[in-house]
Amino acid sequence: MNETSSTTVTNHDLPNAGVVNSGPSFKALLSAGLWSNNPALVQLLGLCPLLAVSNTAINGLSLGIATAFTVLLSNISVSASRRFILPDIRIPIFVILISGIVTMVSLLMNAYAHEMFLRLGIFVPLIITNCAILARAESFASKNTVFASTIDGLATGIGFAVVLVVLGAARELIGQGTLFADAHLLFANLSSAPLLNFGEQYRGLLIAILPPGAFILFGLLLVFKNLITNK
């Protein structure tokens, strides 16, 4: 855990914008999770599902929502019970909480987005092993109020989901020539027709959908992020 906590935001790193409870400010938490300390782009955590599932935008969005929901609930439950969490056994407690939450999320997904659940397969239960979630529990939620942890969980979850969707959209667009195809698998009232379609003649650049394409495009995304940050 030392490795991850050294790169994650703790109370000390955040500018305190004069909030009464002396916790990190709402705005600082949001911008940390979404941008300056984004779990995927900066901490480089949880890359296995990120690279595996981002072959289409809607797959990315589905796993993104499931992951965001998990990190939010995990942060809330860890911070709410932080008075009972003994330092020696904090990791087993986090794991119990996170695995319980993920199992609940996958049951709910199975019930309300069945086709999507079948399509994502093993990657829904595998959210348990996403270390971005454990890192938030360890370095933030176990030391902060429920309110601050909720904001942090939301920001981290959305930050992760946005990267999944952006990478998924890029891979789908390049590899398949469509954008947000099969949206009905996640939202029953949307049509299965893609939002954007290059047409039948576009054969697609196959590598974008295959695993190497995930690595290449994710690398480009990191370059892009660092260019903006270091400007």
Place this chain on the structure above:
Amino acid sequence: MNDNLRQLFSSNRHGVVLGCFALVVTAALALTQTATKSRIEYNEKIHRQKTLSEVLPAQWYDHPLDQFIVELPDNISGTNRTSYIAKINAIPQAVIISATATDGYAGNINLLVGILKDGTISGVRVTKHNETPGLGDAIELKRSEWIKSFDGKSLLSPIESGWALRKNNGEFDQFTGATITPRAVVNEVEKTLRFFNAVKTQLLAHE
């Protein structure tokens, strides 16, 4: 007594705390499971019926397709095959047989093959596969119409040598850049027809 209990508690603090967390989480899980159980079962049923109905037109049955299920051993592959019998007025009209092609490019390809009682194919669909996107996944109806080229085929039409890809002087098209995948599907569909021939008296028997 009270002191003993307190001592037991304090010396096992870690275990007690961990146990309490496990208890709370388990309770929450049990609640979620109970709340979602009927909906998940319903989803699975609808999904199964929808997949089955894709390989057999509605004119061949008057009941839910997953109502009559028969498991029979396949002597050729040595595994069990699941067959769904389609009946009208309790008289068998067709069967849908599950099939698995084990020689695909990336793992198993699961299929459903609908066969009318005279041995002609009413439809074939791929239910699960890991073939290369953009190449081998043309076996999905979503990607190409290829899987429909089995409709109306039987062991008599084409004859045995025709159950192969065009490049092997057969009747079925290969895909650009992928021959292993369609070959595996063609071979497995043929094997399924042979299995049907071997057990059809059992499958189509009146109850």
